[in-house]
Amino acid sequence: xxxxxxxxxxxxxxxxxxxxxxxxxxxxxxxxxxxxxxxxxxxxxxxxxxxxxxxxxxxxxxxxxxxxxxxxxxxxxxxxxxxxxxxxxxxxxxxxxxxxxxxxxxxxxxxxxx
Amino acid sequence: xxxxxxxxxxxxxxxxxxxxxxxxxxxxxxxxxxxxxxxxxxxxxxxxxxxxxxxxxxxxxxxxxxxxxxxxxxxxxxxxxxxxxxxxxxxxxxxxxxxxxxxxxxxxxxxxxxx
Numbered sequence: 001x002x003x004x005x006x007x008x009x010x011x012x013x014x015x016x017x018x019x020x021x022x023x024x025x026x027x028x029x030x031x032x033x034x035x036x037x038x039x040x041x042x043x044x045x046x047x048x049x050x051x052x053x054x055x056x057x058x059x060x061x062x063x064x065x066x067x068x069x070x071x072x073x074x075x076x077x078x079x080x081x082x083x084x085x086x087x088x089x090x091x092x093x094x095x096x097x098x099x100x101x102x103x104x105x106x107x108x109x110x111x112x113x114x
Numbered sequence: 115x116x117x118x119x120x121x122x123x124x125x126x127x128x129x130x131x132x133x134x135x136x137x138x139x140x141x142x143x144x145x146x147x148x149x150x151x152x153x154x155x156x157x158x159x160x161x162x163x164x165x166x167x168x169x170x171x172x173x174x175x176x177x178x179x180x181x182x183x184x185x186x187x188x189x190x191x192x193x194x195x196x197x198x199x200x201x202x203x204x205x206x207x208x209x210x211x212x213x214x215x216x217x218x219x220x221x222x223x224x225x226x227x228x229x
Contacts, residue, residue: 042221045216048214048216050214055214056215088157092217097214099145099146099209099211099215100166101147102149102164103149103217106158107157108159
């Protein structure tokens with residue numbers, strides 16, 4: 001099976017712009033989660049989608065949003081970018097949202113905000 | 115309170131030696147899953163091993179084993195016969211059993227394997 005894919009891999013934006021990141025889960029996986037990783041804050045949960053519905057949301061401002069499509073592909077959007085949004089954004093997929101389900105991660109999108 | 119604690123910011127080990135990376139967790143749930151991931155400098159998180167709270171035996175996957183001590187709430191990762199390619203950041207994570215809980219990560223341990 002193909003793994004989780006994320007596009008783009010690298011992105012450079014300026015403050016105030018918006019950005020959309022894409023994630024394609026492993027075939028058959030219906031749950032997609034997004035994480036932000038920075039040197040200062042570590043790995044922080046953004047949100048999780050299952051069957052096109054947001055099931056859980058982390059403590060991030062409303063500038064961060066996401067959605068999931070009927071084919072389980074997911075996108076996340078960050079509007080009005082700030083310097084602090086520079087981070088590695090990781091997407092992970094799993095078959096369901098059960099605590100026994102392993103989340104498999106994509107290679108990440110490295111976002112730099114100038 | 116932190117749900118996952120990794121007390122070792124960095125660890126050094128020589129090639130072919132075994133190393134133990136510590137992880138303690140905090141939960142009041144009876145059902146939960148514990149995971150270890152490896153993150154090389156490339157950034158991708160690689161799943162290594164899983165332990166369920168009801169599993170009576172310690173999980174093993176090749177050179178990786180998980181030393182699960184439920185009463186002490188610890189889930190240490192043991193890497194046997196370290197290789198140079200094991201140099202990476204290692205994260206312990208937990209997902210609790212109630213509802214739509216999230217995967218919570220520790221701050222990680224940087225492992226450096228020397229020749």
